[in-house]
Amino acid sequence: MCVVTLARPERRNALTPAGLDALEAAVTEADAPVVYLRGEGPAFCAGADLDVVADLDRESAEAFAERGQRVADAIEDADSVVVAGVDGPARGGGVELALACDLRVATPKATFAEPGVTLGLFGAWGGTVRLPRIVGEGEALDLMLSGRTVDAEDAHRMGLVSRVTDDPRAVANEIAASDPETLRVVKARMRDDSPPAEQARREAAAFADLVDRHGDSIADQRDS
Structure with a gap:
């Protein structure tokens, strides 16, 4: 199993363009049947770095959205099974990257929100496509339009996460014990x-x- 860690704990693992590129490379180059995606520190991922977003013009904003979409697509299309271990807050683009994973496993400390609407934005890393596909249109609209935060149990109830456990990595290890070709x-x-x-x-x-x-x-x- 390959462990990929989002490692900007001082910024709640918020992603810059360089960070997105590094994440894409780590997932696509992983030579393992299972990739376990986690965040360092108390958060999973705060999404896009707002310092980056604040400096975007229209052209660069579209390019930044497309970059995030490309990374989410790379996660979804990877030969490896990608398991997101969410321990703490996942926000915006962090939720969207988790949505691209094959499984999302949360600890009881995990929380999820798409708060873009509170900034006059929305999740543009594939969130408007994957979220209704996974939780249904009604739940997706509620999350996207309200920006509200849901805890791990609510996320499990709506199908946003598949399991709630104290040790998400153990789930990834359990999957990795199976035949790699069969997983693929x-x-x-x-x-x-x-x-x-x-x-x-x-x-x-x-x-x-x-x-x-x-x-x-x-x-x-x-x-x-």
Whole structure:
């Protein structure tokens, strides 16, 4: 397992353009079946660094949004299973990067908010696409339009996080114990947005590939 740490604790791990580039490189270059994404210090990620945002003009603002979208897409499209371990506040772009992960696992100290509306902004790192897909349009509109903060239990209830536990890294370790190729295949099948008939064809072919790959061990387990 590869651990990727957002490491600006003095700024609650807020992300600059350079920080986004470093995060993209760390995830895409990870040679591990599972990547565990965490924040250093008491926060997961405060999102975009507001010192950067305050200095943007229209052209650079669009470029900054596209940069964040590219990083979120890289997380979502990575061959590795990416697990976000959220221990403390996740805000704005921090929520959006977590949304791009395959699993979001929170501690009881985790909180989530999309507070952009309070600044006359909104989450533009793919948040308006992924948030309604994951929690439903009603919950997504409530979070985006109100800017309210939800705790870990509320986030779990709405499907924003899959588990609440004292040790999110243990969940990542649990997943990493499985066969790497199987993890890759399951992620690819779950992320497939091709037409249903094509999805079904690819699913059957991927299953056959894995049976062919693991036939001996399956037989051993059957006979044990």
